[in-house]
Amino acid sequence: MSALTSSTGREGRRSILPWLAVPALLFFVGFAVVPLVGVFVLSFTTWDGIGTIHLSGLTSWRAVLTNPGLPHALWVTFLVMAVSWAVQTPASILLGTFLAGRQRYRAVLSLIYFVPLLLSSAAIAVAYRALLDPNFGLGAGLGFEWLSKDWLGRPWLAFGVVVFVVSWQFVPFHSLIYQGGVQQIPQSLYEAAQLDGAGQVRQFFSITLPQLKYTIITSSTLMVIGSLTFFDLIFVLTEGGPGDATRVLALDMYKRGFQADLMGPASAIAVILVLMGLAIALLLRRLGGRDAGESQLEGV
């Protein structure tokens, strides 16, 4: 706490500034930093969620690391992350450039696009479960054979549904980010390219895409880190099933912790989640020279 009083302003007067940050810090430390350290500590314990907590060394880690469920959950998490990124990014860039136009109907379209963002993941999952029902859902009613599959009953179909629903929910958000990015590209670049006789496709790949570099990094960081937390959607939509086809890490953590009462191993999985989030953020930062957080602070 000495920092609070010792670091006074340039003028040498005592400043209340540090104190202004204290309430936010208290909340953040109490319910985010302490839990973050706590989850690491808990991964070395045995706890059933109700009784007393016992230190148990590496027991939980051994249980988690030798469980074949872990590589599977890691693989599913990675797949969801990679495939949903690969689906969402081109779609968002395309829609973002489209929405960047000034035409009025595009503004109307964008208003409609954003409605899915208002729905909770739970609401979306509940609705899609009914919509995809092979007997009474959309496919059956329309008489489209290809639409009336047992969508949530087959591993790969269920995986595809998860990716689709994630995209349905989040593509609008990322389109909005790209829309802002495209609108900030200086018009003169396009004028120059046009004088040089560059076609539209060429302009897109030589100007739009490179100029969107930081937007792509920001959006990708949000997508990828966000994909680690698709808990509620998958929980309500498939509960990780069929079998454990869509059992991502976050779900694995919940099921082991709160359903199987194995808080120790569940904490170990949470630690893996945290490390993955940090690793990805650092990686993307290296890739782009800066990350979503710092891009906001640059040019200050």
Next chain:
Amino acid sequence: MTTTLTKPRPQKTAPRERGHRPGATARRRNWLGGLAGWLWLAVVVVPLYWILITSLKARSDYYASNPLAPPTDPTLDNYELVFESDFISYFWNSVVVTAGAVVPAVAVSFMAAYAIVRGWRMRFLRVANGMFLMGLAIPLQATAIPVYLIIIKLQLYDSLLALILPSIAFAIPLSVLILANFIRDVPKELFDSMRVDGATEWGTLWRLAAPLTRPAILTVTIFNALTIWNGFLLPLILTQSPSQRTLPLALWTFQGEYGVNVPALLAAVVLTTLPLIILYAFGRRQLLSGLTAGFSR
């Protein structure tokens, strides 16, 4: 219209951007984009339309009719059933948790953001800022188990306060980041003249910085309200009894209770989303800028 979408952040767009001109891309034709645009419209609208019309169908109608045909005999019975299932109580819980978390979260974030911008010279504040930034890179859901433990130790398990406290903490990093960005754009001369007039930092905070960054405060408020209103994990692990249930969790239990009654389930989906739709209708700009929350750079 598109320009109005970016407008809520007027201070952000101006001089530092690279020659930004609104609607600069307007004249370029983009066939592929156009195709994608209309296709996506269908992808978005069909499920939404289906949710709405199905929620107005009688159960028999749901099984018999084409799913995309409007109800032959629209009924509000499903909505009635949802209201009879304690919907009001869940709704109220959601309101309490959202308001109870958003107001303090924005207030403490604003104070912290102000301190970070004005006191950047102080190491303590830079460290604090670094911690908040780190919070952005970490999936906070991973802290679920210790949060659960802390809530039990505080004897708050199965109460609305149990949902409010962690929600505040989780809202802080992004809120501080966005608010700090906006406070940074307040001209330094204004701060200086406040000081010459003898204003304290506390006074400057509320009488200068807050009014000048009102759009940002509104944006952050709406973003946090949306996130917390739709929150699922915290209610799932921190509450137990129906009397403390919030809407998203209630939806999930509805699914278990009358899973076969799809029209009623979808009426519940519509009702839980209705407040946000109304908010969207009135505060479209703030909501949209709230959703992207300063990421469009």
